[in-house]
Amino acid sequence: MRAWRRTITLACMSKNISSLSGRDGRELDDALWERLQQAAEATGTPERAVLTAIADDFLVGEAVTYGTSSFYDFLKEENKGRKAYVCNGSACLVAGTQDKVHHALARHFKPEEIGHMCCLGRCHENSAFNIGGRNYSGDSVDHMDALVKEVRDGGAHTVAANGVHHVGTTMAAPILTAPMPPLPEFYAIWEQALKGDPRDVLNEIKVATIRGRGGAGFPMGFKLEACRNAEDTTGNGTPRKYIVCNADEGDPAAFSDRYLLEQRPHRVLLGMMLAGYCVGADTGVLYIRAEYPEAVEAVKAAVRELEANGWIGTDIKGSGFSYRFKVIKAAGAYVCGEETALLNSIEGKRGEVRTRPPYPAQQGLFNRPTVVNNVETLACVPWVVAHGGAAFAKLGSEKSNGSKLVCLDSGFKRPGLYEVECGTPLRRVIDELGQGFARPTKALHIGGPLGGIVPLHKVDALGIDFESFQKEGFLLGHASVLSIPQDFPMVAYLEHLFEFTAMESCGKCFPCRIGSTRGKELIQGARQGRRIDRALFNDLVETMEIGSLCALGGGLPLGVRNTLQYFGEELRDYFA
Numbered sequence: 001m002r003a004w005r006r007t008i009t010l011a012c013m014s015k016n017i018s019s020l021s022g023r024d025g026r027e028l029d030d031a032l033w034e035r036l037q038q039a040a041e042a043t044g045t046p047e048r049a050v051l052t053a054i055a056d057d058f059l060v061g062e063a064v065t066y067g068t069s070s071f072y073d074f075l076k077e078e079n080k081g082r083k084a085y086v087c088n089g090s091a092c093l094v095a096g097t098q099d100k101v102h103h104a105l106a107r108h109f110k111p112e113e114i115g116h117m118c119c120l121g122r123c124h125e126n127s128a129f130n131i132g133g134r135n136y137s138g139d140s141v142d143h144m145d146a147l148v149k150e151v152r153d154g155g156a157h158t159v160a161a162n163g164v165h166h167v168g169t170t171m172a173a174p175i176l177t178a179p180m181p182p183l184p185e186f187y188a189i190w191e192q193a194l195k196g197d198p199r200d201v202l203n204e205i206k207v208a209t210i211r212g213r214g215g216a217g218f219p220m221g222f223k224l225e226a227c228r229n230a231e232d233t234t235g236n237g238t239p240r241k242y243i244v245c246n247a248d249e250g251d252p253a254a255f256s257d258r259y260l261l262e263q264r265p266h267r268v269l270l271g272m273m274l275a276g277y278c279v280g281a282d283t284g285v286l287y288i289r290a291e292y293p294e295a296v297e298a299v300k301a302a303v304r305e306l307e308a309n310g311w312i313g314t315d316i317k318g319s320g321f322s323y324r325f326k327v328i329k330a331a332g333a334y335v336c337g338e339e340t341a342l343l344n345s346i347e348g349k350r351g352e353v354r355t356r357p358p359y360p361a362q363q364g365l366f367n368r369p370t371v372v373n374n375v376e377t378l379a380c381v382p383w384v385v386a387h388g389g390a391a392f393a394k395l396g397s398e399k400s401n402g403s404k405l406v407c408l409d410s411g412f413k414r415p416g417l418y419e420v421e422c423g424t425p426l427r428r429v430i431d432e433l434g435q436g437f438a439r440p441t442k443a444l445h446i447g448g449p450l451g452g453i454v455p456l457h458k459v460d461a462l463g464i465d466f467e468s469f470q471k472e473g474f475l476l477g478h479a480s481v482l483s484i485p486q487d488f489p490m491v492a493y494l495e496h497l498f499e500f501t502a503m504e505s506c507g508k509c510f511p512c513r514i515g516s517t518r519g520k521e522l523i524q525g526a527r528q529g530r531r532i533d534r535a536l537f538n539d540l541v542e543t544m545e546i547g548s549l550c551a552l553g554g555g556l557p558l559g560v561r562n563t564l565q566y567f568g569e570e571l572r573d574y575f576a
Contacts, residue, residue: 023237033328036054040074058348084109084131085114086102087126088117090252090482091126092123094488101129104141104144105129108145117332119250120291121258123254131151136159167259176267190270193274193385199278201278206389207392209392210380214374217476232369242365242371243284244371245272246337248337249292250291251449252449257375261288267382272284284323284324331345335550338353340353353550395422397422398467400464403421403422406418412435414434420464424463440485442484444483446481450555452473452474452559455566473562474562489570491570495524501516511546512550515540531574533576
């Protein structure tokens, strides 16, 4: 009974904080989240006195502002004085490039001035790091002396940041990687839509059967219709609904969102605008990970172009419809890729997962109806509206329509980003597009740290679609493809996955918070000669899978089980 009452009390407190930070004049105009970030700009973390002042200003307790700032990598006290960051993502780990990066930075910075970021989206060439607020990779590390001097002198950037990757496709008429037409031609779709019935836009999206490209594969049209039918019942100022773009792509080996945000931002923005029009939302919010600083600037520049051309604002083109954008930079928390943790973050709270129901479509950002979709999902919408939902539905397989962006890491001879029709054989992606492996490889980790680990003999059973991966016991997820080298120990990779989950857990549920830590400890012990009781380990993994609130703790067991199933002989000496 006490635990139940405590859960209800905490839920009510959280809703109250959402209401306070969502008031007119605060909300996104003077946001609690941005105030906390501004307070951290000088030193990397807010001072206690400033946190108290912000709490007083927003009528919330100091525990809220302190609790929030202590949660995020780039706000917490440990971030104070940090001047450089090394990528510690899975792709850079297996590539073995990061020791060199760390040594190069250590020539110029004290140990306490060097932190970590995961992941910078430079998985196609590795050696990734961040300095002076910019990302670098590839051979940039070989020019560290000149780079550090530029940053300290505040001069022009002459050292190449790299990060450019190959972009290809198997499609005669690609959807997402096609060249961008002139903006007036592209936004003619928008001007035409504004003259019609919003329900027509929604119907085309439903006919297309767009499934979420972020990993879960949930039908987009279902979310939009639920939000359209919901009402803002908060009574907290101006009634409104939101379209939120989840641009917190944190899966190592995934850089498709980075590509779209930096190279095709208008596809994403127009997708959000059309989604907003069909549900009656007047606000689009993009939550972009701090590890993608170039993407943040590219999207802000694109929003300014929209404003200059009158495609957003009040009473757009005399249609009576109004729309605005807010671009929000995250502060380092992988779990905020989960939609409800992301919403909490925008509200200025810890990025903890919410229990559901209610679902965001009924009670989301600031307790108002909200649709959350990822970057690639939203970028599909303009094509669907322009060409019709039926044309999109004809592409792909029975249950996976349209196209999919696939990312190949540096373990391929031609790493990069590829757009393929859903259902394309994975073998074709590897051999034709990636041109085979650049190093001896024993497995593919597909779909990020929570995806499946695929042995090479299973490749021919898989296509780039949800159903084949599910049938074979894997997960397509973001369609990021990380190649695990033949000489990289699977026990070390398992330790890395548990350590990553323990570090990134929001801490709200015990199975994830404690289970990931215990898993890490067990594997570390096994590597030191203390063999793991297999029954105990199986119980731990099962508890995480069925007891975790979200896919962070609940998704990790998939890859763990795949590894135990297909690499049991390699792991035999570590288990009793």
